[in-house]
Amino acid sequence: MIAYIIRRLLYTIPIIFGVMVVTFVLFNIVSGDVSDQIAGKAATAETIKEIRAEYGWDKPLFMSWDSQFVNHLKNCLTFRFGRSWSDRELIITKIKQGALPSLSLTVPMFIGELVISISLALIVAFFRGTIIDVLSVFVCVVLMSVPFLSFILFGQYFLAFKWGLFPVYFWPDLPLPEYVALPILIGIVAGLGGNLRFYRTVMLDELRNDYVRTASAKGLGTASVLFRHVLKNAMIPIITQVILAIPFLFLGSLLLERFFGIPGLGYLMIDAISARDFQVINAMTFIGAILFVVFNLITDICYSIVDPRISFE
């Protein structure tokens, strides 16, 4: 197992290098020069030149030990992303500050969505072919068809503004759990349709297997068949879905954060995109890629734990 992990870690080196090359090309070559934007209105050529020097954009792109590319590699590997040009704040500080608000929104949303959709999927799969199953499919399709923004506007208008069940928006004297409650609820409801459909299909595939009939024939109860046998065997697709979704939790939720005033990483990203703050976008992309690679590795390790048929060899 250790050999496998080491081998997989070695595989990540070219992947990470590839990410760094792609982000460099995207944000330092293709994206164009933002120095005149930094300089403000009526800036002189000399000011723009100084700005280019300050940010190291006057250095050669590749062919030097002090080139922009070598510095880009160094910055990424040491997580020293420098300062954002739009507000001169340290990028790593911005990311650290944004991570907790994002996670306080996305983690409960993710766990809630997972627990509810798997539980409902088991029930619906058990009642396959009945009116409950048909109704659930219908509701899932409806939920999947409604744009995410509509959930937000509906929730904010009716649940918060009209009926006063939740705060409309973040407010300074409110504790965090209060103002994230509604966005979490909206996130769970909006994501339920797709997840329930997916897990229902996974469960149905398992329920059609011979071992389920055997277990039932042996006299095992429904709960035992569903939770001890079906759920365990359905773990491979569930693990794939769950673990690979974790990196995205760190990146926050763009719309929910914006509409509910949660200063997370989703907001940071959208702000950086609108300001063409490529250094922030680069840092977020790089961190996202690292997380994705790491969680991919964790997924592979988990496969062998839940399914002994999968070997590290």
Next chain:
Amino acid sequence: MRYCLWVILLLTAGCRYSANNPDPNDTVLYSTHSAKVRGLDPGDIGDVTSTIIASQMIECLYQYHYLKRPYELIPALAEDMPSASKDGLVYTIKIKKGVRFYDDACFKNGKGRELKAGDFVFAWKRIADIKYLSKNWWIFDNKIVGLDEFRQYSKACKTAADVDYNTPVEGLQTPDDYTLVIRLKKPWPQIVYLLAHLPTAPMAKEAVDYYRKDIINHPVGTGPYMLKLWHKGSYIEMVKNPTFRDEYYPSEGEPNDANNGLLADAGRKLPLTNRLISVLIHEDPPQWFLFLQGKIDVSGIPKDNFSQAIDQRQRLTPEMRARNIKLLNYRDPDTYWLGFNMEDEVLGKNLPLRMALSCAVNREKYIELFTNNRCEPAYGFIPPLMSSYNPDIRNIAQTDYDVQRAGRLVKEAEKIHGGKLPTLTLAMPSADAVARQEGDFYKSCFSEAGLEVEIDYMDWPTFQEKIKTKSAQMFALGWIGDYPDPENFLQLFYSKNASPGSNNFNYSNPQFDAIYEQVSVMPDGPERDALYKKAEEIVVKDCPAVFLLHGVAFVLSHDWAYNIKPHAFAYGTSKYRRVDETKKAAYSELLRKLK
């Protein structure tokens, strides 16, 4: 413990939300900002949101009178208005004695020290220091004797730390701690307006040395409020500065101000509110809901909620009146246009084509569709709130909406062009839904007149780049006046300011240039006003743009917020505003009754 989300979430979710009971002695003014505060270092502030926030904490030499119209400057940190030499080249300004920076860790023992004339010199040298990379060098560029040389000196320094701020600048002298003498290269009558502009605020050297690059997060000023908490990307809280100088609410204003209750607090010491909280809200729906819930004291009206707030006769709807909401409106100092690149081969040499484009746009329809009739049509560039506004400019420009005339002008234009006109391109500074609707509107207007125009949607930075490199043929843009002198608009057409400068039209007319050079050094007066009008006449006859509209702002306020009088140029106005917390607390009862 604070983030033990699950337990608390289960306890709170679904419970009826109610606000905390306010303490009537702790008056708080709640407002919102729709863009992120980029930084609070006055020397590098270049955006409106940061300026509004920083202006509550940082003061300049001058400020605008809160109530008087037309807009008038009065001293803030200065003892009096500046005395200028006869040739207009030397300004002497006395600084108020006893004004203190508020307490901050950067000062000895954390106690704010007295403001001195040298703090202005330091702040302005800092803007000139090229290593500081300020966005605001345009203010002083080629204006003060010796300051450009200081900039060159800073350029020669290897690092920012090598720049010695003790290097003398001939045009900035401080004979004593309370006197500032400014020597100019040429007369610059607009200097007084710029001395009320936030980037020219004084800066304590101790603060810069102490906080270094982190100075963006630590404003150290002399203003009525000081920073308590800045939750980045969320909200900012300011509290009353206990060492604020003696400043009192004005006792005179416009004739109606007394009737409107705006003089009720005359003579009271400022600021009138203990705390200011400004919350960042990007989207219109939550901002509007919070205002209706009474959480925000003053608000604009989002486009989609306009009919809910204002009726056909531009008055408050019964729903708003039932909530005791008040309406205020005022003219914005702005003009919006579809600019033409006068260096473009097709447009630049073809006046009938430019006139045709201008006559083809139905301004009234645009205003109705996109602004809820919240604007006035523009035919020139000087906004109506300025004293030099020419009410006859519409007749002079002759660019009223007239499709038949536009069609005739297109035929003339084709003769000049020597055949069928090519498809023109209009650059739009955004690609969002509203920009696309606007683009479709322009396209249909031009098409009715027989002109083919392609709309090119792009993000703001790309748009700016296109304009600065003169590669946009037509562009949708505008200008918000920095100060109430039309010179600020005239400079947009001065040939020496062509792109990448502020003259995005790349317009050049020697007759206009001569007038601009003359008026830009002239003191205020009727002769200058006449020249401003003449200069505008020259421009509108050359038609370098489809002048579209001037904005009119609609502001709503709850009845517990007092002394609300919108100001087109002043930003640090929260010190005049007052909140009646008892009345505010009663609002929830009113809402219950209304339900």
